[in-house]
Amino acid sequence: MKLTWTFTFTVLLHFCCVVLGADKLQSYNVDTSTITVSGLSAGGAMAMQYHVAFSSEIQGSAIFAGLPFACAKGGLTSANLCMYSPGTVIVSNLAKEINDLSSANKIDNASNLSGKKVFVFHGTKDTTVNPTAGRKLEQLYQDFGAVTENEYTIGAVHGFPTDFYGAACGSSSAATHYINNCNYHGSNIAMNYLLGGSLAPPASSAAGQLLQYDQTEFGGNAISSMDPTGYVYIPTGCQDRTRQCKLHIAFHGCQQSKTNLNDIYATKTGMIEVAEANNIIVLFPQAAPNILAGNPNACWDWWGYLNANFLNKDGAQMKAVHSMQLRVSTCEPSTGCNPSVTEPPVTTPVTGGPTASTGAPGECGDNTVEFRPFPGDCRYYTLCACSANVLLECASGLYFDPAIGKCNFMQLVPGCDAKFN
Ligand SMILES: *[C@@H]1O[C@H](CO)[C@@H](O)[C@H](O)[C@H]1NC(C)=O
Ligand SMILES: *[C@@H]1O[C@H](CO)[C@@H](O)[C@H](O)[C@H]1NC(C)=O
Numbered sequence: 001m002k003l004t005w006t007f008t009f010t011v012l013l014h015f016c017c018v019v020l021g022a023d024k025l026q027s028y029n030v031d032t033s034t035i036t037v038s039g040l041s042a043g044g045a046m047a048m049q050y051h052v053a054f055s056s057e058i059q060g061s062a063i064f065a066g067l068p069f070a071c072a073k074g075g076l077t078s079a080n081l082c083m084y085s086p087g088t089v090i091v092s093n094l095a096k097e098i099n100d101l102s103s104a105n106k107i108d109n110a111s112n113l114s115g116k117k118v119f120v121f122h123g124t125k126d127t128t129v130n131p132t133a134g135r136k137l138e139q140l141y142q143d144f145g146a147v148t149e150n151e152y153t154i155g156a157v158h159g160f161p162t163d164f165y166g167a168a169c170g171s172s173s174a175a176t177h178y179i180n181n182c183n184y185h186g187s188n189i190a191m192n193y194l195l196g197g198s199l200a201p202p203a204s205s206a207a208g209q210l211l212q213y214d215q216t217e218f219g220g221n222a223i224s225s226m227d228p229t230g231y232v233y234i235p236t237g238c239q240d241r242t243r244q245c246k247l248h249i250a251f252h253g254c255q256q257s258k259t260n261l262n263d264i265y266a267t268k269t270g271m272i273e274v275a276e277a278n279n280i281i282v283l284f285p286q287a288a289p290n291i292l293a294g295n296p297n298a299c300w301d302w303w304g305y306l307n308a309n310f311l312n313k314d315g316a317q318m319k320a321v322h323s324m325q326l327r328v329s330t331c332e333p334s335t336g337c338n339p340s341v342t343e344p345p346v347t348t349p350v351t352g353g354p355t356a357s358t359g360a361p362g363e364c365g366d367n368t369v370e371f372r373p374f375p376g377d378c379r380y381y382t383l384c385a386c387s388a389n390v391l392l393e394c395a396s397g398l399y400f401d402p403a404i405g406k407c408n409f410m411q412l413v414p415g416c417d418a419k420f421n
Helices: 002-016 042-053 076-084 091-103 132-143 186-194 271-278 316-329
Strands: 030-040 060-064 117-121 147-151 160-162 179-181 209-214 229-234 245-251 280-284 369-373 380-385 388-393 398-401 406-409
Touching (some): 117 186, 132 147, 160 186, 186 271, 229 271, 271 280
Parallel strands (some): 030 060, 030 245
Antiparallel strands (some): 209 229, 398 406
């Protein structure tokens, strides 16, 4: 009996089930004049690359132990030079790259960088990316009129600085995923600078939703050296879409992708606690290792392993992340972000739900695919498909709505009181 059930469930997983894959990235009520980016190391290089390419849309960036735009355009040899001998990098050459791409309309007009805020962090003990790289990228930003702030005095090795997680600040953090406890809340200090200086202190816990979403519909796949799944954090205050929220895109470093760490970069850098307290939705797009592409460590492409477009708006990773940005920040104009008509999040299978029988296999007809209410508890519902009845749970804050056959905002489902809030 158990075997049969497992078998049926596996068949469902493989053939029937949109519902059981990563959810589709949803649209939220976002103030598009508040979009910022950040990243560590290769993710810092990617954040600058993304900011420069989409400078008309991105208001600021926080670059931790990162590298300047176009520094590694010549490939791995240049990448090594940028990392170990950045003193030899000539900033005016990189500025010319930006101007040329801007004139060719391969990136947004670089004049958009003027007045944008940039925060640069580089630890004094970083031997993976020499701290001079931080000065060089700050100089490059300043050449285009960006307003910069920096922190170059902390004795940090190569890693993301936090005040609650990781190896000691000056010790290798290879075992703690390149995150260091420097008694310095990097996410909070950087975001506070980028967003005007009056952020609320980070929440004590990130009580919102950290969701996984499908990256493949945006071109995130093995060919682009991206994971099929990304993470997005939706603060409690942004879930019903009645309030306009801010948006931030955080790029992990090499060896920090979902393949390497699951959600550690999303949960241990302090970013989601800042986000929770200040209604900032955070996208954590995920790269993935691709040995054939020359990217065994799941680095974002900042040296051209995919192709020569890697740093402009036509780069596969750049395009994919930009499509995610547009999706998450653009409510359907026809809905005006009204929750009653906005598509609610898709749901995930239940692991620890009620144990009541959900109907014997066979109760659902062979050709049935139907969502049904679960008697007595509006949080749950069942999928009748391929003669099996599978128990599913609506995302937090949602109830199954028999009128539309899917989960909906709880206040819109009559007959279910809010006792499960
Ligand atoms: C970029 O913008 C500036 C200022 O608006 C303008 O003078 C320049 O012609 C633009 N360049 C291109 C390539 O569109
Ligand atoms: C910003 O970039 C866009 C797209 O390249 C361009 O149309 C616009 O003129 C730029 N704005 C400024 C102030 O340069």
